[in-house]
Amino acid sequence: MLPWSTEFAGVLEEHDLTSTVLRGNPLGDPHVRPIWVYLPPGYGDDPGRRYPVVYVLQGYTGHLGMWRNRTPFRQPFPELADAMFARGEAPPGIVVYVDAWTSLGGSQFVDSPGTGNYHSYLCDEVVPWVDERYRTLADRDHRAITGKSSGGYGAMITPMRRPELFGAFATHAGDALFDAAYRPEFPMVARLLLDEYGGSVTDFLADFRSRIPMSRESDGPLLEFYGYSAAYSADPDGTVRLPFDEFGATVPAAWERWLAHDPVVMAGQPHHADALRSMRAIWIDAGNRDQYYLDLGAQAFRRVIAAAGVADERVYFELFDGTHRAIEYRYPLALAWLLRRMAGD
Incomplete structure (x- = not known):
């Protein structure tokens, strides 16, 4: 019962994933990681149906348990997403919540000798693990990635580096324009x-x-x-x-x-521009009063992908009234848009 809890229309399954690439990482952080997989209402009704998948990344200092944090007058994103599916506001899809926390607060979803191989963990272990265990549409045109802040950064760079895996992404105030x-x-x-x-x-x-x-x-x-x-x-x-x-x-x-890791710089490079032109859908947004000037980063990234030749009809861009805080209401909007685009709408 709100505001303390809510009942899910779908199912949120919680697992542990034993990673090979994170074993022995430089920080000594756990190589067994929690992973949550949300199954939409009706998933169990038709054993032959397959679903698109959206992977969700967290911001700096984020770890999986924080998706349960409850603040006054607001709901956590997993609950907002479930309610969106229950209302039929998006085609059904599987939503995967990925943990890439480190004892320094985060990994930026890159492979680094300073933190560990979190890019490889996401792409080469998490994605196959999900495809093996769930009825996914296991191709890049039905696989998207989304996140906010450092998670939005990971959502920008991962499809540029692995376009064979991800064909769509959404970034909410993602780290960009490092200058x-x-x-x-x-x-x-x-x-x-x-x-x-x-x-x-x-x-x-x-x-x-x-x-x-x-x-x-x-x-x-x-x-x-x-x-x-x-x-x-x-x-x-x-x-x-x-x-x-x-x-x-x-x-x-x-x-x-x-x-070299700045999405604005990366997007201007030919091989990354090729990857961006191949995307089916790109959502970019930020609050117009972002404390870290990531609204400027969003605008710079939008400009450089336009210069790279990404078709306007494949991009949603918005600067909304807000800051870097309390923007979780934006996440289901992008999730629904990505799922509609992957469905062909």
């Missing part, structure tokens, strides 16, 4: 690190791991930028390179490695 979203924060983060830890990342990590995490105001930004660096600019031996020096000045060699 606007990340680089302006360098001096602030550098000052925190210098003032509180003498500029030593090692000292920060030791302190962070010795007490209640997130109990200091500086924990969030320091962990976030170290976590991003571990994903984007770690050396082959696992050494993590920050993209700025102790005073916040950009370190070009490390920053170039970050930019």
Whole structure:
């Protein structure tokens, strides 16, 4: 009963997936990961019917259990999605909730010697695992990926890198245009690190791991930028390179490695442009007052994919009235749109 709970019209199945590619990862994080698979109403009625699949990625610091978080006057996305299917507002589909959390808060859904092979985990283990166990339409034209913030970032880059697997995606305020979203924060983060830890990342990590995490105001930004660096600019031996020096000045060699992961930069490259032109559907949105300027990133990404030749009729773009927070109501809108497009509407 709302607001405490609700009954699902469909079924949310919870499993554990034992990963080979995450075993022995650099951070020592678990290689057995929870995975949730939502089956729409009527899934059990017709054993011969197959369904499109949408994979859902979380933002930075997100892990699977947080989909159950309840805030006043709002419902978690799994409940919103279930209600959407129950009302018949979208063709039925399977929704897979993927966990790619790390002890640094996130993986950015990339393969990195600093965090582990989370891109390979998603593409080469999660997708086949789902196709083997459920009645999916196991082809890229019926497989989509969606997410918000860092999850939206993962939803942008994964189809560019693996277009044979994913033929559609939605990004809600996804990390993009790194020069606007990340680089302006360098001096602030550098000052925190210098003032509180003498500029030593090692000292920060030791302190962070010795007490209640997130109990200091500086924990969030320091962990976030170290976590991003571990994903984007770690050396082959696992050494993590920050993209700025102790005073916040950009370190070009490390920053170039970050930019190679920027969806706006990637979309301008010929092989990624080819992948984007092959997409059946691309949803891009962000709040027009996003605190991290990801509305600018959304606009830049929309412009570069247009320049790459992605047909306008395959793209939905919107800047809505809002910030980076409390936008989970947007997720079922994109989910329904993706499913309609995969169904041919």
